[in-house]
Amino acid sequence: MPGSYPELPIVVLDALMPTAQRLVVNRRGSTVWDVESQRGRYAVKVGHPIEATADLPAQPWTALAPAREGGVLHRLGMDDVAYGEWGRGTWNLQPWREGSDLYQLWEPCRKKDSPVEPHIRVALGCVGALAELHAMGWAHGDVQPAHFIIGPERTHLIDLALARGGHVPEEYDFPFRGCLVHYEAPEVARSVLGTGEAEPTPEADIYALGASLLISATGWRAIEYPDDAPRPAQRRAVASGKRRPVRAAGKLGDLIDTMLSPAPGDRPTIQEVRGALC
Template sequence: MSQHATEETVADLWAECPEEARQAAERVVGSPANWQLMRRGSHGTAKWHVSGPGTQQVVVKAGTGQAADVVAREITALAYMQAAGITATGYGNDAQGLTGLTSDYTAWLVRPWLTGLTTWSAFQAVRDGHHPDVTDYKRALTAAVDLCTAVGGLHQHGWVHGDLQPHHSVHMANTRTVQLLGCTWAWAPELAPSPAYTGGLVHLLSPELAAAAESPTRPVITSKSADVYALAASLWWSATGDWPLNYRAAAIDPTAHTAAGLRRMIAARRLKISTTSTWPQLTELLREVLTADAVQRPTAFQLAQSLRRLM
């Protein structure tokens, strides 16, 4: 466990990790196992990085009660995508389980620990601004192209991710493949959207998805076009370290508003796209995507091709 977790937190979180999940993880990593609490998820899920004397490491995610619904939805989405042959979400064999039959049931998921840079990390040298060189820009652009290509492949199979973020995409070491994490809200014709979905990280939401999330209609149905907006917003954030939405110009402190309040502002188009001096070639290309109407946005594959031209 993380040394930063309090004893009370550790006890509470251990209670949410079923014995079956602990055993499944430790069968892979060996014993004694080191359990490091990574974070408490926004929907109440708990997540651990587990290592041991073996060569493999895993991630364990668990949730109890309402949080179990979130983990169970991810289990279902991953199973459907694996059956569809989607490689961008098909990393490794996994163990997963659903226990209990009441409102207190627990769901758990064990997945391989992935080795590689996230998109966010691939942009670090550019974002930090400490005299990045040609290699730094090439690394960032390659990551951007590969991420867009992975999302394009997902879309080609008829799936929408629904919560793309630069911290949730891992660029596998020594390959040009990307694994997309955070697939809880993914949907396709064979798996209906979740009624609990509200659009993902609010700062990366397209105006039309923000409007759908704030409407009374459920489920909220996102689209491939909204995924492309989130792609462009994620790359902007990765390159600049700031949200693409210009909260400052609108005299808005985003931390002082609820997600629902920010979604209403985005839906009403009260927030313009920021201006920046960081990497003008890239940010101007992304601005075109972020300001386009949904029907005029490029596909993920088209965005990848536009990014290649900057290399």
């Protein structure tokens, strides 16, 4: 394996016969490629296990995540998807989604003294994408700004490796152990701290959507903790449910406040969120 990241697996090269390829993400446990071919343009995800370090335990689930996501996408009715195994883990390929993510798109809103306010139509696009998933009986489990791709025609909700709501291939399944803590609901944080696992729910997705809208619009996390705090300390802060006093502008700010309610039952449903924005 040359370099510091895996190359595209041979089986993917054979399937797509790329005319161009570009490494988009290279992080611990996975790489993502933008691949152009005669078949079209695809996102290709390649997973491998994260080795243990002095500070962090090993995370073998990252090797299974691409194939698990491929199984979820098949269950959701997406045909132009493939997934399988390679020497160190699994991979999937799926149609490329063109556009800017939520955090990128709202960058002008975060500039000091900016007169630009978050556009409600953008927020509605994110709400609509999550509403489609909830309507099919699934919870995403990993809602965050980078996973909303606002395209020219519609908004796509991507990265469904942690989603729950239906059968996925057993050989690629793994327990849900939380997500990026900035967007983790208090009940999820408490469960992960207490048992090491949790269950994604629509209510937790609503909290994560509220936290995503807040940080994209203002640059501030919903919960205050030091940037370099260990993961358990971050989760304890989230589990407390204590919000920092930050608001987005206008009616969006009022709505986000209710979405970030510490009690799941006090949060609006995705349909109620859409109704409030409309």
